Amino acid sequence: MSDTTAPGRALRTGPGRLLVAVYSVFALAATARGTYQLATRFDEAPAAYLLSVFAGAVYLVAAVGLARAGRASRRVALVSCAVEAVGVVTVGAVGLLAPSLFPDDTVWSGFGAGYGYIPLVLPFLGLWWILTVHRKDRARAV
Amino acid sequence: MVDWLTMTIQMASLAMAGWCLVSTFRDQPMLVPHLVGMGLLWLLVIGQGVVSAVALIGGEGPEETVMYVSYLATVVLLPPACAVWGFMERSRWGPAVIAFACLVLPVLMVRLEQLWNPVV
Structure with a gap:
């Protein structure tokens, strides 16, 4: 990692490079899945399908936030990773306590079990990385 | 699909x-051999894509055509997209991106086969 001074520059380098790739794939997977299900079987489980589309949108925003430089992008990435963390934990818990709410599976169902639990780990890795870079930047600024 | x-x-x-x-x-960045490897892999994927597209146009294909085509497009675009993204990174995280893409690809291929030959 070079000694760049522009804030946010480092977010997409190093481990962030991998995070952006993973986020992009999940954005595509969740959005495509949700859109397809909404278009073909809206009546069956609209809440689950809308949730998939929403999750896809959050992944997309996070990917863009991580990939772009700047203070605002960093905040966007931070917020979207936080939303995602809350989302996957909430949906996982709801699935356990009240399975009838989401009759069909989403990316976040069962804490992301259908996707190798990556959806559960990903937001926390994202948050960790954003905070790590942020701390480094602040240490450098002082 | 072949x-x-x-x-x-x-x-x-x-x-x-x-x-x-x-x-x-080993803390190595992505080098030219990696890129060549990805190129060869991409050629194989393109080959499968072309063969499948020809079969599709010939009327021999799965019922869920839209789904299949979107998966096929993803599979064909994934290797070059990740190769470029990984090659831009001059650290150990470049190959990590490729490793991720190469672990996702076989799963997508399974999905494609399932769509092509649905098990009733």
């Missing part, structure tokens, strides 16, 4: 993933 081509793609992809993981743990 079965042996799918198998070859999956094997090549996993081998590529293993190689890139070794590079990641």
Whole structure:
């Protein structure tokens, strides 16, 4: 990692490079899945399908936030990773306590079990990385 | 879809993933051999894509055509997209990106085969 001074520059380098790739794939997977299900079987489980589309949108925003430089992008990435963390934990818990709410599976169902639990780990890795870079930047600024 | 081509793609992809993981743990950036490997893998995927597209146009294809085509497009675009994104990174995280892509690819191939030959 070079000694760049522009804030946010480092977010997409190093481990962030991998995070952006993973986020992009999940954005595509969740959005495509949700859109397809909404278009073909809206009546069956609209809440689950809308949730998939929403999750896809959050992944997309996070990917863009991580990939772009700047203070605002960093905040966007931070917020979207936080939303995602809350989302996957909430949906996982709801699935356990009240399975009838989401009759069909989403990316976040069962804490992301259908996707190798990556959806559960990903937001926390994202948050960790954003905070790590942020701390480094602040240490450098002082 | 050609079965042996799918198998070859999956094997090549996993081998590529293993190689890139070794590079990641050895703290090596993505080098030209990695890029050549991804190029070869991409050629295999394109081959499968072309064969399948021809079969599709010939009327021999799965019922869920839209789903199949979107998966096929993803599979064809994934290797070059990740190769470029990984090559831009001059650290161990470049091969890590490729390793991730090469682990996702076999799963997508399984999905494609399922759509092509649905088990009733």
